[in-house]
Amino acid sequence: MDRNLGIPDVVELLGDWAVGRGPIYRRLAESLERIIREGGLHPGDPLPPERPFARALAVSRATVVSAYDRLRERGIVDSRQGSGTRVNRFAAPLRQPLDGRVTGGRATSLLQRMIDGPTEVISLTRAVDAAAPEVGTVLQEVVDTDLGELLKDTGYRPAGLPALRAAVADQYGSQGLPTTPDQVLITSGTQQALNLISTMYIRRGTSVMVESPSWPGCLDAFRAAKARLLGVPLDDEGIDLRIARQVMAEHQPVLMFVMPTYHNPTGLLMTGRRRAHLADLAAQHNVVIVEDNNFLPPDGPDGAPGPAPIAAYGSSDAQVLTTGTLTKLVWGGLRIGWLRGPAELIERLARLKAMADLGNPFVDQAVAARLMPRLPAIAARRLTEARGRMELVGSLIAEKLPEWQWRMPAGGSALWVRLPGADTRAFAQVALRHGIEVVPGASMDSSGRHDDHIRVPCVHPEDVLVEMVDRLENAWRDAAMAR
Template identity: 55%
Template sequence: MRAEVDRFRRGAALAALLGEWSTGPGPLYRKLADALSRVAEEGALEVGERLPSERELARSLAVSRSTVVAAYDELRARDVLDRRRGSGTRVNGRNRGPRGDGRVRGGQGTAIFQRLIDGPGPAISLACAADEAAVEVGQVMREVVAKDLDELLSEPGYHPHGLPALRQAIAERYTRFGLPTTADEVLVTTGAHQALGLLSQVYLRPGATVVTESPSWSPCLDIFREAGVSLVAVPLDEEGIDPNGLAAALAEHEPALLYVMPSFHNPAGVLMSSARRRAVAELASRHGVAVVEDNAYAGQNLSPTASLPAPLGAYAEAGSETLTLESFKGIWGGLRIGWIRGPVGIIERCARRKALADLGSPVFEQAVAARLVPRMEEIGERQVVSRRQQCALLERLLADRLAGWTWRRPDGGSSLWVRLPDGASADVFAQLALRHGVEVIPGSTMDPSGAHDDHLRIPFARPRREVEELVDRLALAWTELRRHGPREETPIRPIV
């Protein structure tokens, strides 16, 4: 029975379901009760599921214990929760709504996906690190309409493997980078996220193990969790995943997959060196484990002179299985085109699953992508100046307003991976930040073990005024946490 799984022993896991629960008028305990009631009615809380203790949830939400006690009392009065001696507070299901409401359930990436579904709210959300489209996207769309549209419309439009012109362009790009590739070794997907989902279906069975970096990106980790696997985390250093830790993890756990982000790791911004890529490839080959390298951020260099090493697959031994994922995230996230580069047999297995899912990605977008692929490096180089300016602005504002917050300047990507001082909990700070109008994604959601609780990912790819307002709000929330701690509240209860 799933209800017996103690999903919410850590209050932070429940907090991720609640969204912007503390905004708006009214006492905190009533807003908390309303938010818990809503997620119970929507089915995001299972019938019989145990909620965190009052003390644990109060710590995670940065409120007083009396606020949580009052909220739980309110929900028992509404017949949403039951209190059972010896088994805690549980959802009773008597007010549960129908399933199929469409709300994202479970997983550490819940808040990130739900923010995309809900759309912009009053808070500044740090859930999404994406910028507006590169100017070339609009230019190429107009080119496709002018030059390619009649040809595209003259055929049925179903390409489960991907538009041939796009697959060929991707293959030629990898060949130029030192990874000889044919079009048969490329599958076009609807973004890198779908690519990872397809590979998960091919490689993973319940009870298997995936080795990943610590930290990693929570929506990707959720794909693995959905497959029922165990996650083993290996720390990063300034060159990428630690080779000694990786060797130990591969030897001990015999994983089905190794998942890494070599080119501008999300969220740490680390670029894996050529020497480290070679070491990782050799270790994977020695232990017979397939490697998935997710290079969705490969075009987001922050150095005007640094060149990217060849993809990890270029260092792999003959017969090794290395799958390379990439997308147009750095050019425009709205161009939902990604791809897998890998052995033909694996590509075919993924293609069959993609055909069952959607019969192929949209043809017009693929035609746009086919014209953009040869220009990806040129576009990335042009964007370096603006990205460096955005990063420098956020660094300067944080240094001015938030003394003690530290970070390593990223090699690339679109965010700073910031550490809070004195072991402060990012889970707790996220709740206070929400009351000051900022939705923060705590570092604990980006680590398979729940570590990095003292870290935040702060995207810098946003307009200057928004960055200034963001840092002002973070500074106010930080001051409140340091001076006053969790907010105290004495609920007013009528006497009848």
């Protein structure tokens, strides 16, 4: 059946096809055959037309023609005048098991990099540090002090370990958002929280308002639930209120997903004023806000606390679900996150969580509970370290790639960089051939805009960051020669 996959879909499925040895046309042919055998392309599906496919991959048309010729020789594809090149109906079974890809999604290559693990390619798909040293210390404390009591429990607590729910509630209270433990659900990270929310709220065609740009893994959680995504741009204070108001009035979205604290990928910190206005606007239109806060905002210069979560600004009519995680601040290997919201909603989400996995491992939660009081100090240190690395990368880009445009973000650990005049989807293909994997900006925008941007995470050691910019420089020069 002809599913009319677009060229960006096929490029996404190819992943890092250009990395390796041998003629480039052969690498392309082998990668296309792989995704056909794996069911990414089905019998009868058309392959992209040669010329636009070559432009998207930043190769010559002859490379694509040679790759297609090789696939025809192997009986993988057929070509007919007037209908182009299609997957041979005998090339693969008609039905393939689902493999986790999201139709129209843009996070496939990011997730595949997590599965594949480290390679010689410098990957810019992730912006997370190694474990904070406190993790080892706290793990030993749990073994020495808490393990006996933990082992007396049955281990089945879908809503979360009581000590961790209480610690998360205390953390929100210190941020100006009074919270009780029954308003907290422990999850295995933000991704699971979004999946649970999607299951509860979204049906096919449900409208969800998102920031443009945003993080593709989050967008794909809503796409997988068959939501219709409505992108709203950002200004210097956060999501644009004027456009958000128009979108709510015209499309009546059920959910609005925002990242107010060090937005990914821009690093923007939404002001307290904007958070308050957004909470009021959502309440007026009966829209549920889902706020993803992966970081803690720093205290102001006068020692006053940074902006509280959006939920702290809302009236009693506002419905706000607040997610958090230890991934960015502490360690990606500690798969602990949480959802904070009205107790009745948390109870419903806990039932969905029980159906998914019956709850997170107890030892992990006990470690997280002991880490929560130390989170502000860890966050402050992480932000200082990240700032130093971003300043280094910024100075290197200014020296070696003066055409590129960016500004130092309020926080986070990545630079959001504009490449003037470039289609970064094509640049990503050139970069792969130089051993660096970038995330095109269009994959981080529900509407495909920001196609002249890339996100540059600054989480590697200093020597790797220097090499990273060198490879980006070489790729940029090659891409310029091809334009």
